[in-house]
Amino acid sequence: xxxxxxxxxxxxxxxxIVQINCTYQTSGFNGLFWYQQHAGEAPTFLSYNVLDxxxxxxxxxxxxxxxxGYSYLLLxxxxxxxxxxxxxxxxxxxxxxxxxxxxxxxVEL
Amino acid sequence: DAGVIQSPRHExxxxxQEVTLRCKxxxxxxxxxxxxxxxxxxxxxxxxxxxxxxxxDSGMPEDRFSAKMPNASFSTLKIQPxxxxxxxxxxxASSLRxxxxxTQYFGPGTxxxxx
Numbered sequence: 001x002x003x004x005x006x007x008x009x010x011x012x013x014x015x016x017i018v019q020i021n022c023t024y025q026t027s028g029f030n031g032l033f034w035y036q037q038h039a040g041e042a043p044t045f046l047s048y049n050v051l052d053x054x055x056x057x058x059x060x061x062x063x064x065x066x067x068x069g070y071s072y073l074l075l076x077x078x079x080x081x082x083x084x085x086x087x088x089x090x091x092x093x094x095x096x097x098x099x100x101x102x103x104x105x106x107v108e109l
Numbered sequence: 110d111a112g113v114i115q116s117p118r119h120e121x122x123x124x125x126q127e128v129t130l131r132c133k134x135x136x137x138x139x140x141x142x143x144x145x146x147x148x149x150x151x152x153x154x155x156x157x158x159x160x161x162x163x164x165x166d167s168g169m170p171e172d173r174f175s176a177k178m179p180n181a182s183f184s185t186l187k188i189q190p191x192x193x194x195x196x197x198x199x200x201x202a203s204s205l206r207x208x209x210x211x212t213q214y215f216g217p218g219t220x221x222x223x224x
Contacts, residue, residue, distance in 0.1 A: 031210065033210075033212070033213075041217070042200060042215035042216060042217050042218055043152070043200075043215050044215070045213070045214070048210040048212065050210075087151075087152065091211075094157075094164060094165060095140055095157070095159070095204065095206065095211055096157065096165065097213060098154070099144075099151055099152040099153075099154075100151065101150075101151035102151060102152075
């Protein structure tokens with residue numbers, strides 16, 4: 001089976017940096033995705049890691065350690081529009097993603 | 110590209126009624142996924158198709174749920190009979206199998222309320 005653990009809520013200040021952690025246990029591993037979901041909207045793709053290390057994409061970066069079953073999403077220069085839920089989703093066998101319950105990020109002034 | 114299209118966007122029905130949700134995946138995508146999202150359980154995979162063939166339906170809650178994909182551009186998720194505990198947002202997603210990420214793209218969702 002799959003088990004995913006990420007914090008339920010986080011609060012950060014506009015302009016700051018925030019790191020959202022995710023630990024996972026999967027039967028089979030074929031990459032890990034991060035999605036962003038604003039309230040009332042669909043999840044949208046943010047990043048994908050399949051090898052260990054850091055992937056950087058603008059203000060967002062994602063890190064993966066396969067041996068530790070650990071990933072994090074790093075958001076820099078936070079903006080109010082970054083207030084959303086962030087979903088960690090490892091991919092197991094086939095093309096199946098398993099989503100965590102998400103981390104609700106609130107960005108404050 | 111129009112993205113994944115779902116209809117209806119909102120559905121309110123009474124317990125015992127049949128509900129049919131519809132999805133049009135992104136043209137050329139060969140995988141289609143149906144998810145259900147609730148506050149308590151988060152985003153759960155119900156079933157997915159590859160080239161119109163159901164591959165894994167282990168997430169379908171019970172026999173009241175069924176899904177079909179008659180062709181590459183259309184899929185339905187049916188609940189018969191519906192129950193109040195089926196109230197949730199149902200998302201359809203599609204992806205293209207390649208040697209990279211196979212990123213799933215989500216539709217806007219159908220918000221189902223069963224009274």
